[in-house]
Amino acid sequence: MDDWFPLRPVRHSSPDGVVMAVIEAIQTMYLEVENVTIMTFSSIPSTYEHLQLRVSTHDTHATGTNTLYVRLNNDSTSYYSSHHMQAYSGSGTAGSATTRTSLGYWGDAIGGNNLAGEYSTVVIDIQDYANTNKSTVLTFLSGSCPDADGSKSIKFGSSLWESTTTVNEIDVYVISSAPFQRGTSGTLYGIRSS
C-alpha cells in the first residue's frame, strides 16, 4: 500500500510553466535615533507561506557581542526554546541550548564597545508561520565580526515557539539596558507562490 498521499497545491504558473515564488517586503524598520529597546513588526498578514526577517544591529551592551532575543505575538506565556552551533573568537567551537524560556534566542547582536560602524547580521526564516496545526519553528544564520575583544562569531541555529497561533507580530530585543543604536535596521519579507 502506498502510504504517501500526494498533495498538490493549486498554484499559478509563469508563462513558461514554472511556478514562481513571490517575495514581498512587508515592513522595513530603520532606526534614526539612539537607544531604542524593541524593533516591532506588527499586523503581519497571514497570506504568505513563509516569512524571512533580515536584521542588522548594533547596541550598547558592554561586551563584544550580545544576544538577540525575540518574542512572537508579544506572548510571554508560551515557551520558547532555542539551540545553535557556532564558531567564535577564532578556533572556538560550541553548541548550546536554552529550553522553555519566555523569549526566543535568535542570534547575536554587536555590543557597544566596538567600532560604531560594526553591525551584526542575522537572517531568520520562519516556516509555515500561519499554520495553526504546528508550533512555529524557525532557523537563523547569524554573523558578527567586532574588533574590540575578538568575540567574532558565526552561528546557525533554530528556535521553537510552543504555540500554534498564527504569527502576527515579531518583537526583536536586546536586554533592556543595552538598547539598539542608530542604523539598526530590519526588513520582514513574505514568501508565497504567485
Place this chain on the structure above:
Amino acid sequence: MALPAYIDESTGAITDSEAWVAVASTTIAGSPATPVTFTSPDDGSSTDWSQFMDLFLLAYVRSQDSGDPYTYLSLNGSTSFSSENQYLQGNGGSVTAGGYAPSGKAWIWRHPYSTQTANVFGVGICHFPDINSGKYKTMISQSASDLDGSGYAAMYSNVIRTSAPISSISVHDGAGTGWTIGSRFDLFGILPRMVS
C-alpha cells in the same frame, strides 16, 4: 533603460512589487577567468544597486587551481581595507573553526578545484546587508561541496571595514588561477519596503 518595477510607468508613483530583483548573472564559458566582477550600473535602472537594501550572491563554482579551495571577495575594487573573518567547517570527519584577517578580502566559501573529483562543483551563498549605509560592510555566507564522501560544508562571517556603499563585488578563486568553465554566479538585489 528599464525602470524599477516599483515605479508605476504611467503615473510615476512608488508601489511595492517583487522584493528580490535578478541583477546579474555570469557563467564562465571560455578561458579561465578570475575574478568575476559585478558592478552597479549606476543609472537609476531596475538593476542599479543604490536602491537595494541587501544583495544576495548565489554561485556554483569550481576552480582551475591544483590545490587552493578558497573563495574570496573584494569590494569596490580595493584590497586596502582592514577585514576580519570567522568560519566553521566540517569535512565529514571533523569540525574546525578559525579566523583570518586578509587585507580587504572576505573569505566566503570553500570550492572544489581541478585535481579533485571531476565535474564536481560547489555551491555557495552570501548575504550582503544594508549595502548603501555608512556601516562597515558585513557578509554572512555558507558553502557546500561533496566529493564522493569528502568535501566541506561551511559557514562564514566577514567584515570589510569600509563605510562606502558597495558598488562592485569581485569574486576571486584563492590562487587566482581561474574559475572552471561552467562556474556560475547570480547576483540578486533585495529591496526594502517601498510604501509605508
